[in-house]
Amino acid sequence: MPLIEVKDLALAYEGHVVAKNINFTVNEGDYLCIIGENGSGKTTLMKAILGLLKIYSGEINFGEGLTQTEIGYMPQRTDIQKDFPATCYEVVLSGTLGSKKFKPFYSKEDKKRVEENMAILGIEDLKKRSFQDLSGGQQQRVLLARALCATEKIILLDEPVTGLDPIVTAEMYGIIKRLNEEHGIAVIMISHDIAGAIDSASHILHLHHEPLFFGTKDEYLLNQAAKDFLGGENK
Amino acid sequence: MSFTQMFADPMISEIIIKAILVGFMVSLCSSLLGVSLVLKRFSMIGDGLSHFGFFAVAIATTTKAFDIILNGKQISFALEFEMAVVVLVAIIILRINNSKTKGDAAIAIFSTAGIALGSIIYNVTGNNTMDVCTSLFGSTSIFTISNTDLVFTMIISLLVLAMFVVFYSRIFAVTFDPEFSKATGTSANFYNTLIAILTAVTIVIGMKMMGAIMISGLIIFPALSAMRVCKSFKGVVLTSAVFSVICFLIGFFIACRFSFQTGPTVVTIDVGAFLIFLLISKLKARKKVESI
Numbered sequence: 447m448p449l450i451e452v453k454d455l456a457l458a459y460e461g462h463v464v465a466k467n468i469n470f471t472v473n474e475g476d477y478l479c480i481i482g483e484n485g486s487g488k489t490t491l492m493k494a495i496l497g498l499l500k501i502y503s504g505e506i507n508f509g510e511g512l513t514q515t516e517i518g519y520m521p522q523r524t525d526i527q528k529d530f531p532a533t534c535y536e537v538v539l540s541g542t543l544g545s546k547k548f549k550p551f552y553s554k555e556d557k558k559r560v561e562e563n564m565a566i567l568g569i570e571d572l573k574k575r576s577f578q579d580l581s582g583g584q585q586q587r588v589l590l591a592r593a594l595c596a597t598e599k600i601i602l603l604d605e606p607v608t609g610l611d612p613i614v615t616a617e618m619y620g621i622i623k624r625l626n627e628e629h630g631i632a633v634i635m636i637s638h639d640i641a642g643a644i645d646s647a648s649h650i651l652h653l654h655h656e657p658l659f660f661g662t663k664d665e666y667l668l669n670q671a672a673k674d675f676l677g678g679e680n681k
Numbered sequence: 682m683s684f685t686q687m688f689a690d691p692m693i694s695e696i697i698i699k700a701i702l703v704g705f706m707v708s709l710c711s712s713l714l715g716v717s718l719v720l721k722r723f724s725m726i727g728d729g730l731s732h733f734g735f736f737a738v739a740i741a742t743t744t745k746a747f748d749i750i751l752n753g754k755q756i757s758f759a760l761e762f763e764m765a766v767v768v769l770v771a772i773i774i775l776r777i778n779n780s781k782t783k784g785d786a787a788i789a790i791f792s793t794a795g796i797a798l799g800s801i802i803y804n805v806t807g808n809n810t811m812d813v814c815t816s817l818f819g820s821t822s823i824f825t826i827s828n829t830d831l832v833f834t835m836i837i838s839l840l841v842l843a844m845f846v847v848f849y850s851r852i853f854a855v856t857f858d859p860e861f862s863k864a865t866g867t868s869a870n871f872y873n874t875l876i877a878i879l880t881a882v883t884i885v886i887g888m889k890m891m892g893a894i895m896i897s898g899l900i901i902f903p904a905l906s907a908m909r910v911c912k913s914f915k916g917v918v919l920t921s922a923v924f925s926v927i928c929f930l931i932g933f934f935i936a937c938r939f940s941f942q943t944g945p946t947v948v949t950i951d952v953g954a955f956l957i958f959l960l961i962s963k964l965k966a967r968k969k970v971e972s973i
Binding site: 496497498515516518519521523524526527529530531532533536537540541543544550551552574578579592593596602666 | 853913
C-alpha cells in the first residue's frame with residue numbers, strides 16, 4: 447500500500463478546472479519531484495494533497511497509517527514572517543502541535559523531538575535567535591525542522607530553494623537528500639527549478655494542467671518531453 | 682483632591698478600587714489579544730468592533746429596554762446585549778474577510794456605520810451631548826459600575842485570560858503560519874474566530890471606561906511597543922501585558938488627579954511609552970551598526 451495514492455484527480459480553482467487526469471503514487475522512501483511551469487497546477491495539487499483545497503473529482507488516499515495532517519509541510523516564507531517576533535525554537539516547537547490533539551501545553555517528548563530535529567538540520571545554535579534576523583537559508587532550515595516535527599514519514603516541500611543563492615541552494619538539496627536517504631523520509635517537492643530539483647529525485651511528475659509524465663527519473667530523462675524542456679532551459 | 686483624601690472616603694475608595702479592577706483586567710486582556718491582531722495585520726478590528734459597540738450602547742442607554750425590574754430590584758442586561766451585538770459583528774467581519782471583500786473594507790463598514798447610527802439615536806432621543814461624549818471617550822475621571830456588572834466583567838475577563846493561556850501555543854502557530862497550521866490539523870479559522878470573539882468581549886467590558894473611540898488604542902500600542910524591543914513571541918506577549926497594565930495605572934491616576942477623561946489619558950500615556958520604546962529600538966539598531 448503506498449503512502450499516498452492519487453486517482454483520476456481533477457482540481458478546480460474558483461470554478462475553473464486547472465488540472466485533471468492526475469494519477470500517481472508515493473511509496474515509503476520515494477523522492478517525488480513535481481515540476482512544471484508557473485500556473486501549471488502544481489500549487490493547486492499540493493494544496494489538495496494537504497487538504498487545504500476541496501477535490502473537484504477523483505480521490506486522494508492515504509495508506510501505511512499516514513493521515514492527511516501527518517504530512518510535514520514546508521510552505522514558502524510569507525510576508526508576515528519577515529518582521530514576526532519569534533525565536534527559532536518557538537517556530538520549530540509549533541510543528542509538534544498537530545500531533546497533540548487537545549492537549550494545551552508542550553510535553554517533554556515534544557521538546558526532545560524539537561532538539562533532535564534541530565540537530566539533524568544543524569541549527570541547534572540558532573535556537574534562541576530571532577527568526578526574522580536569519581538568512582534565507584537558515585530560515586528554510588528552521589521551517590524544514592518544523593515540518594519534520596509534524597511528521598514521521600513524509601515531507602512536502604513547496605519551492606524550497608526560492609530566493610536562495612546557488613551555494614545555499616546546493617546545501618538545501620543536500621539536506622533534503624540526506625533526510626530521504628539516511629532517515630527514510632519520503633519527499634514530495636514542488637519546484638520550477640527543474641534541472642536542480644530532479645537531480646536527487648527518484649520519481650518525477652511533470653505537470654501542465656495534465657500530467658505530461660509520471661515515472662522514475664531515469665525514464666524521464668529519456669523522455670522526449672523532458673529533453674525539450676531541459677533543452678529549452680539551456681538555450 | 683489628593684489620593685489620600687480620596688481613599689479616606691470609603692464611598693470614593695470603593696469606586697476607585699472597582700475602576701482599577703476593571704481597567705487592570707481590560708488592559709491585560711486587550712494587550713495579549715493585541716499581539717496576535719497586530720501581527721496578523723488586523724489591528725483595525727478593534728475600531729470596527731468598538732465603534733459598532735457605540736451604537737449598541739446608544740440603543741441600550743436611550744431605550745432602557747434592557748433594564749428589567751425583577752422582584753422590585755432593577756437589573757440591567759445592557760452589557761450582555763452589547764456583548765451579543767459586538768460578538769456578532771466580529772463573526773460577520775471574519776466571514777466577509779474570508780470572502781472576496783477584504784477585511785479592512787468590512788471593518789470600515791461597521792466602524793463608520795456604528796458611529797453614524799449611534800449618533801442618530803442620541804439625536805432622535807434628544808439626549809445631551811454629554812452622553813455622546815462619555816460613550817465615545819469614556820467616563821470622566823470617576824467611573825461607576827454596578828456590582829452585578831463588576832462580577833460579570835471579572836468573570837468574562839478571567840475567561841479571556843484563561844482561554845489565552847490554554848490556547849497560547851495554537852494562537853502563536855496560526856498567527857505565524859495559518860497555512861502550515863491548517864495542513865497539520867490546527868484549524869486556523871477556529872482560532873481566528875476565537876481571537877475575534879475574545880477581542881469583542883474585551884472591548885465591550887472596557888468600552889464604558891475607556892470609550893468607544895479610545896479602546897482600540899489598548900489593543901495596538903502595547904503590542905507595537907513590545908515588538909520594538911523583543912525578538913521572541915513569549916517576550917512580546919509578556920512585555921505587552923506589563924506595558925499595558927503600567928500605562929493604565931499611570932493614566933488612571935493622572936486622570937483622577939486632574940479630572941481628565943480616563944480613555945484619552947491612558948491612551949496618551951500609551952503613545953508616550955510607545956515613542957520611548959521606538960527610541961530605544963532605534964538606539965539599539967544604531968549601536969549594532971556601530972559595533973559592526
